[in-house]
Amino acid sequence: MKNIKKILFLSTIAVALLGSGCSNDGPKFYTLTLVVTQDLGLNENAILNEPWQYLLNYKFPDSCDNAVVIPEVTIVRADLASNKDNEAQIPLLLSGFNAWRPKSLINEMMIQEDYDALLPNMKYPPILTVKSGKTVDAASLLANYPGAIVTSLDKSGEALRKMMLSQICAGEKKSITLILTGGAATVPPMITAADTTEIESPTPIAGDALAAAFSTLIDLKKSPDERSEMISGIVEQFFTSDGTIEEMGEGNLRLPVKPVENYLNSLITSRTIVRLEILDRKMKDGRCWTVKIKEHHQ
Amino acid sequence: MLMRILVCGLLLFASFPPLLAQPTLTEAEKVAICKKASQVVRGFFDVVERLAANDIKDKTKKILIKTVVEDYFLPEGTVEEKASSSKKGLTRSIRNYLNVIAGRGQKSPILVNYEVVDNLTPNKLKPKTNQDGSISYEGKLRVRQFYCKLKPSDQLSDDLTGNCAYSDTTIKEATIAIRRGKSNHDAVWEVFILNITVISVTKN
Numbered sequence: 001m002k003n004i005k006k007i008l009f010l011s012t013i014a015v016a017l018l019g020s021g022c023s024n025d026g027p028k029f030y031t032l033t034l035v036v037t038q039d040l041g042l043n044e045n046a047i048l049n050e051p052w053q054y055l056l057n058y059k060f061p062d063s064c065d066n067a068v069v070i071p072e073v074t075i076v077r078a079d080l081a082s083n084k085d086n087e088a089q090i091p092l093l094l095s096g097f098n099a100w101r102p103k104s105l106i107n108e109m110m111i112q113e114d115y116d117a118l119l120p121n122m123k124y125p126p127i128l129t130v131k132s133g134k135t136v137d138a139a140s141l142l143a144n145y146p147g148a149i150v151t152s153l154d155k156s157g158e159a160l161r162k163m164m165l166s167q168i169c170a171g172e173k174k175s176i177t178l179i180l181t182g183g184a185a186t187v188p189p190m191i192t193a194a195d196t197t198e199i200e201s202p203t204p205i206a207g208d209a210l211a212a213a214f215s216t217l218i219d220l221k222k223s224p225d226e227r228s229e230m231i232s233g234i235v236e237q238f239f240t241s242d243g244t245i246e247e248m249g250e251g252n253l254r255l256p257v258k259p260v261e262n263y264l265n266s267l268i269t270s271r272t273i274v275r276l277e278i279l280d281r282k283m284k285d286g287r288c289w290t291v292k293i294k295e296h297h298q
Numbered sequence: 299m300l301m302r303i304l305v306c307g308l309l310l311f312a313s314f315p316p317l318l319a320q321p322t323l324t325e326a327e328k329v330a331i332c333k334k335a336s337q338v339v340r341g342f343f344d345v346v347e348r349l350a351a352n353d354i355k356d357k358t359k360k361i362l363i364k365t366v367v368e369d370y371f372l373p374e375g376t377v378e379e380k381a382s383s384s385k386k387g388l389t390r391s392i393r394n395y396l397n398v399i400a401g402r403g404q405k406s407p408i409l410v411n412y413e414v415v416d417n418l419t420p421n422k423l424k425p426k427t428n429q430d431g432s433i434s435y436e437g438k439l440r441v442r443q444f445y446c447k448l449k450p451s452d453q454l455s456d457d458l459t460g461n462c463a464y465s466d467t468t469i470k471e472a473t474i475a476i477r478r479g480k481s482n483h484d485a486v487w488e489v490f491i492l493n494i495t496v497i498s499v500t501k502n
Contacts, residue, residue, distance in 0.1 A: 224348055228358045244482075249334060251326025256481035256488055258369065265365045268358065269344040272337060297337065 030168045033177040035076045035148065148177035210238050214276040217267050224268045231264045272297045320433045321478060321485065328420035332437070334489045335418045335474040338370050339439060342472075342491060343412040349396060350410045350445075352403035363396045372475055372490045382466045382501035389493075402447075406463070409446040416440035418474060434477035440497065443468045465502040471495050 164176050213234045217227050235243065245263040247255035267273065275296040323331060345362045348354050354362075367375075377395040380387035390398065402408060418439040426434050446462035448454065454461050472494045479488040 224354045224362070225358050228355075228361055246482075247334075249327065249330025251324050251330055253323075253327040253330040254481075254484060254486045255334065256479060256486050257484075262365065262369055265361050266341055266369060268365075269348050269362060270341065271344055272340055297333075 031175040032164075033076060033148075033175070035177065035179040148179045210234075211276050213238070214267075217264065218270060218273045218276070220271065227268045228265075231261060231268075234264060235261055274298055320427075320431055322425065322433050323423070323435065323476070323487070325420060327487070328423055331423070331435075331476055331487060331489060332418045332420060335437060335439065335472075335476075336414060338474070338489055338491060339441065339472045340414065342366055342370050342494075343410070343441060343443065345396070346399055347410040347412070349400040350403045350408035352400070352407050359400050363393065363400070366396060367393050370491055372492055375491055375493060377494045378470075378496045380468070380496040380499050381464075382499045387496045389495075392491075406450070407448050409444070409448060409462075411444040412441050414439060415442045415469070423476070432478050434475065436492070437474045437476070438471050439474065441470045441472065443470055444502075446502075462502070467500045467502055469497040469499075471497050 168174070168176070213230070216222065217230055217234065219227075239260045243260040244257045245260050246257045249255065273295050277294045277296065345366050348362060349359055371392040375392040376389050377392055378387040378389045379395070399408075416439055418437045423435045423437045426436060428434055444465075444467050446465040449461055449463045473492040475488075475490050475492040477488050477490075479486055
C-alpha cells in the first residue's frame, strides 16, 4: 500500500492513505496459510527467492485467464508456542513479507475496478498476518491442519503455483494450506488433500498492518529514539516517497497537506495520541487506496 | 444619471467578491482549530521535555527541532524565558531556543513537565482583517511548566524534592495564529504558534 494521504480529524483524526494497484480484470481472492517450523530468515530488504515469489505472487496469466489472484496469506510459526516470549519474533517474520508485498502490489497488480462494488464482502486486498502456533510434531501438524499440502520450499515454486492455481482458478477452492517442511518438525513429503474452508471474513487490507505500525510508533514504552528509527521503515513499507498526509477536522476543516515523514516525526514524542483507528478504506481513482484513520487523543 | 451611477456602483461592488465574502471559520471549524492548537502546543512542550532531559540521540534531537521549527511555529516565532531571579525575560527565535535547551540538557539534565491550564476555546479566537482583506485569527492558551535543573548525579538523593539545583514553575502563554493558506491548490487553514511569552515565574 503506497502513496498515502491522510485526513486528520482533530482530536479524532483520520488518515487517508493512498495505496496503489492497477488491473484489467477483477481480482480473485483466496486464503493461503503457510505453516512453517522455522524462522524463514526474511528481512525487509531481502529479495524473496523464487519459490516465495511464486507462492505470493498476484498475477497468474497462465492459469486464470489473466486474472489477478490475490492470496491472503497467514503464516503460522508452528514451532513457536503462543506466548508473549514469542510475540517479538513474529513481527520480524511479518515485516519481511509486508515490505516485499506492497512493492509487489505496485509492480504486479493492475487493478482498476472499484473494490467496493466488485467485492462487497471482500473490499480490500489482503495482508500477510503471522501468528504463532504450538510446538508440535509432524503428526500433530497434520492433525491440526487437515487437508493441508505438505511440501518443501526446495520444491519448484512454479510447480506449486500451478497446482494451487489450477484449483483456485477452477473455483474448486478458496483456501489452501501449505505445511512447509524443514526446521524442527519433520513431516512426510508432499501430501495433497482438499481443503474446503471457505473465506468468511477476509483479513482487512494493510490498514491493519499500518495501524499496528502506528500503534508501535505511538507506544509510550518505546523511547523517542526507537520510535524515530521506525519511521523510515514505515514510510518504506506503506508509503510512496512522495506520500502525503492531509489533515481534516470537525466541520470539514481542512489543514495543510504535509509530507508523511513530517507527520510521523510529530508522533515521536507525542504523549496525547493514545490510539489510531482504521475508519474506512476504499480504492481511489483505480490506482491508489485511501484509508482514513482516526486519531484518539487523551 | 443617478440610475447610471447606481448601476455602475453595483457592478463595481459585485466585481470584488473576495472583499464581500472572505472565508471565515465556522463554529465547528473553530472547535477543531482549538483542538489542533492545543495539540501543536503540547507537541512543542513534549519536544522541550525530551531535549532538556537529554535522553535521546543527537539525530533524534535534530528531527524534533526541525519538526517544531517547520511545522509548529511561524518562521518568525519566538519563545521567551525568564528565571525567577530576573526582572526581564529573554526572547529567542524558536530554533535558537530549542538549541539552547538541548545544550543545557547536555551539560546537566533538566526535568521539564507541563500542563495546559487555560485552553483555547472558540470564543477566544479573535478575527483579524489583513491588508489584503483576508481574515485570520489569533488565540491564546496558557501552560504551567515545571522546570528542574538536576544536581550532578553524585549529589542526587532519594529525596526527590531536593534534587533540583534550580527549579521554578512558569505560567507561559502561547499565541496561536490561524490563517488562510493554500495546500495542493486547495484552500486550507494553517495553525501555528506565533510566540510563547512568560506570564509569571515562581521559584520552587
